[in-house]
Amino acid sequence: MTPEVSKPNKVTVLLSTYNGSKFLQQQLNSLYEQTYPNIRILVRDDGSSDSTRSILENEQISGRIDILRGHKNLGPALSFFELLHNAALTETEYVAFCDQDDVWHPHKIEHAVSALRVVADNCPALFCSRLEIVDEQLNHIGFTNTPKKVGFGNALVENVATGCTMVLNRKAVELICKHLPSKVLMHDWWCYLVLSCFGEIIFDNNANIKYRQHGNNTIGATVNIFDELKRKLHRFMYSGKGLLWFQASVFSNMFENGIPLSQRRVLNKFIAAKSSLWCRVQLILSKEIWRQKWLDSLILRFIILINRI
Secondary structure (H helix, E strand, O other), X not given: OOOOOOOOOOEEEEEEEOOOHHHHHHHHHXXXXXXXXXXXXXXXXXXXXXXXXXXXXXXXXXXXXXXXXXXXXXXXXXXXXXXXXXXXXXXXXXXXXXXXXXXXXXXXXXXXXXXXXXXXXXXXXEEEEEEEEEOOOOXXXXXXXXXXXXXXXXXXXXXOOOHHHOEEEHHHHHHHHHOOOOOOOOHHHHHHHHHHHHOEEEEEEEEEEEEEOOOOOOOOOOOOHHHHHHHHHHHHHHHHOOHHHHHHHHHHHHHHHHOOHHHXXXXXXXXXXXXXXXXXXXXXXXXXXXXXXXXXXXXXXXXXXXXXX
């Protein structure tokens, strides 16, 4: 008797599109070429006005993708959460976020699943990695940095888990979908925050994705010192709107008493810093929150001092 060969666990790739016709087909082709054998591609269009939906409909007719009904413009975060919610209703074991304008290496999903398989079955886990930055013609520009240390104290003030590199196991999908917020900074940052508190973060130093830089990027990577300076200025202004504090408050309210004691202590101090000088001083002197670069950490502490978190 021939032994039964088990089918690999399904991976659902979640693709949110918005006016992405220029590079969409190339990205789809890279998904079709994945070496992992059990992939479903679930797409939601976020209100495109170009030929994006025509491309998607043609691919759906050929049976290569599934498209969610409706194309109301929700913005990238809520559009991906809508996709994630739908994926959670299926029996998929893993979920991967996908942008419309990149190119994936053929082994990207296979590599991520191999890394996640070593995690205990009852542990929510998030896989993410570095990026290869490329130009519009996919010419190499550079690589993103590897974080020195990941964790909850970093996730409160910085996101190092880029969504298009991210793969979640089933427990992570279920955990996030129980607490889907109506407003966050970005979907990938929220996932990093949740999993750094309740699960495991796997950061891979290998870059399995060509991260295309072009004029229409919703959020891009910095590729030179001027871009980096501009991003830091933007980060300062972003923090000045109180959005870091807002996201932390949403997280606290949604998960309430389930937050582990050590993370709860840091979270409470971070939230209280908005109205307490003493808590701000404690945060400034503490190593419990950090950004990856020393200059960013210095700016963070200045932002806390002047109460603009």
